[in-house]
Amino acid sequence: MQSQKHSALLSRRNFVVTTGATLAAASSGAASQSSKRLRLALVGTGMRGTLTWGIPVAKNYSDVVEFVGLCDINSKRVKMSREMIGVNVPVFTDFDEMVKTTRPDAVMITTICATHYRYIVRSLELGVHPITEKAMCTDEQQCQAILDAQRRSGRNVTVTFNARHGVEDKKVKQLLMERAVGDVIAVDFHEYLNTSHGADYFRRWHRLKENSGTLLVHKACHHFDQANWWLESDPVEVSAWGQLKYYGHNNSFRGTHCRACPYRKQCKLYYDVTKNPQFVKLYVDCESEDGYLRDGCVWAESTNIYDSMSVRVRYRNGVILTYTANTYQPYEGQSISFMGNKGRLDYQTFGGGGHKVSEVRLTRTFGKSEIVPMTEQARAGEHGGADAGIRDLVFRNLPNPDPLSLRAGMRAGALSSLIGIAAYRSIEQNGRLVRINDLVKL
Numbered sequence: 120m121q122s123q124k125h126s127a128l129l130s131r132r133n134f135v136v137t138t139g140a141t142l143a144a145a146s147s148g149a150a151s152q153s154s155k156r157l158r159l160a161l162v163g164t165g166m167r168g169t170l171t172w173g174i175p176v177a178k179n180y181s182d183v184v185e186f187v188g189l190c191d192i193n194s195k196r197v198k199m200s201r202e203m204i205g206v207n208v209p210v211f212t213d214f215d216e217m218v219k220t221t222r223p224d225a226v227m228i229t230t231i232c233a234t235h236y237r238y239i240v241r242s243l244e245l246g247v248h249p250i251t252e253k254a255m256c257t258d259e260q261q262c263q264a265i266l267d268a269q270r271r272s273g274r275n276v277t278v279t280f281n282a283r284h285g286v287e288d289k290k291v292k293q294l295l296m297e298r299a300v301g302d303v304i305a306v307d308f309h310e311y312l313n314t315s316h317g318a319d320y321f322r323r324w325h326r327l328k329e330n331s332g333t334l335l336v337h338k339a340c341h342h343f344d345q346a347n348w349w350l351e352s353d354p355v356e357v358s359a360w361g362q363l364k365y366y367g368h369n370n371s372f373r374g375t376h377c378r379a380c381p382y383r384k385q386c387k388l389y390y391d392v393t394k395n396p397q398f399v400k401l402y403v404d405c406e407s408e409d410g411y412l413r414d415g416c417v418w419a420e421s422t423n424i425y426d427s428m429s430v431r432v433r434y435r436n437g438v439i440l441t442y443t444a445n446t447y448q449p450y451e452g453q454s455i456s457f458m459g460n461k462g463r464l465d466y467q468t469f470g471g472g473g474h475k476v477s478e479v480r481l482t483r484t485f486g487k488s489e490i491v492p493m494t495e496q497a498r499a500g501e502h503g504g505a506d507a508g509i510r511d512l513v514f515r516n517l518p519n520p521d522p523l524s525l526r527a528g529m530r531a532g533a534l535s536s537l538i539g540i541a542a543y544r545s546i547e548q549n550g551r552l553v554r555i556n557d558l559v560k561l
């Protein structure tokens with residue numbers, strides 16, 4: 120990892136980014152000189168692109184980041200996004216044209232998951248640092264293409280795993296690093312999504328495996344990345360089961376989308392997108408371009424992802440992870456337990472959004488059980504302040520140093536996606552054991 124001082128010496132045009140740390144160091148080191156701000160382009164101007172990486176970055180990081188271009192396949196949405204972000208930059212529907220015209224230092228990739236790899240590979244080829252939202256890739260061919268492009272280019276990829284940045288998530292990492300439970304032997308990780316958050320994945324592009332890699336990749340890659348990061352080990356083999364028993368074909372009626380639905384009165388999952396003014400601007404007003412319906416029917420028969428998933432992962436260090444995710448629960452939450460030879464660490468969350476209650480409990484074998492106090496206040500904003508944390512890491516190189524290893528690059532992006540990919544390959548083959556090494560050459 121390069122020091123901040125060294126990075127500050129790199130001129131904007133010449134800087135060769137090798138890690139996310141260097142990217143942030145290069146921009147923050149140059150903060151005082153506006154001509155040295157990081158020239159940032161963004162592709163994928165939907166919710167995440169506009170609301171997480173657009174508006175707050177333009178507002179709070181203008182000393183270190185300068186937007187130079189926005190791109191989306193939807194020409195109306197990209198213009199609306201520009202207006203919402205409040206930057207006076209050219210907009211594009213062609214990525215290469217954007218990069219060649221605006222010559223960015225880095226590209227933020229917030230398109231749908233199955234398209235990230237195209238822009239990662241192309242950025243590497245064009246000499247631009249890719250910063251990608253999770254999931255980095257959704258199948259093994261995409262993963263291999265990124266690994267190969269990275270090797271050819273010598274540049275790294277930054278993957279924005281905000282789930283590492285929650286206050287409790289960092290505390291768990293610290294406790295495991297301090298070996299609070301001794302050697303971890305097994306981990307249980309259960310994810311509960313309710314009929315609002317969970318259903319939302321079945322309203323739009325995520326419901327097709329070819330777009331999301333199923334929720335085992337799109338959603339669970341957060342959790343697999345956390346597991347890899349907490350355990351400091353690599354997954355070796357995976358087996359899984361999955362089923363679709365609630366959404367999709369599991370209903371007697373269906374429509375195209377809620378606004379036009381004749382069953383809206385009787386459908387418990389009716390959703391009124393027009394109540395969200397930002398969504399009206401970004402989606403409803405842009406439908407004429409691509410037919411993307413933000414309030415698509417959760418009962419669509421084309422749905423080919425799972426709503427119940429059960430996965431087993433064996434790690435190189437011998438740890439066994441048991442993971443489940445269920446997406447139609449009456450409440451949101453997580454239940455994560457680390458079983459060690461000296462004790463047990465339980466991390467429980469109940470509720471979501473602004474109503475989340477979390478507890479981290481440490482119980483020593485033959486000893487006391489206590490709730491672990493949090494030593495840090497949660498920051499304001501989305502995902503319990505975790506999004507503010509990831510923005511600081513990417514654009515200000517904070518925290519620096521990084522004792523909890525919050526930074527994530529291509530390897531972390533690959534291994535987290537690969538667990539999900541191995542899991543859906545296993546499901547496709549009736550629970551067969553899938554070895555990570557058989558999917559790609561890491």
Ligand SMILES: NC(=O)c1ccc[n+]([C@@H]2O[C@H](COP(=O)([O-])OP(=O)(O)OC[C@H]3O[C@@H](n4cnc5c(N)ncnc54)[C@H](O)[C@@H]3O)[C@@H](O)[C@H]2O)c1
Nearest residue numbers: 163164165166167191192193229230231232234252253254
């Ligand atoms: N880390 C997190 O907490 C978090 C939260 C939400 C979303 N995300 C990630 O952000 C990404 C976007 O999710 P979203 O909810 O904003 O979706 P979205 O549907 O709101 O936005 C996706 C955008 O990508 C555009 N797009 C689709 N295909 C494209 C292509 N080939 N080229 C260019 N643009 C294309 C769409 O037109 C749309 O504007 C996903 O990868 C998702 O996993 C991460």
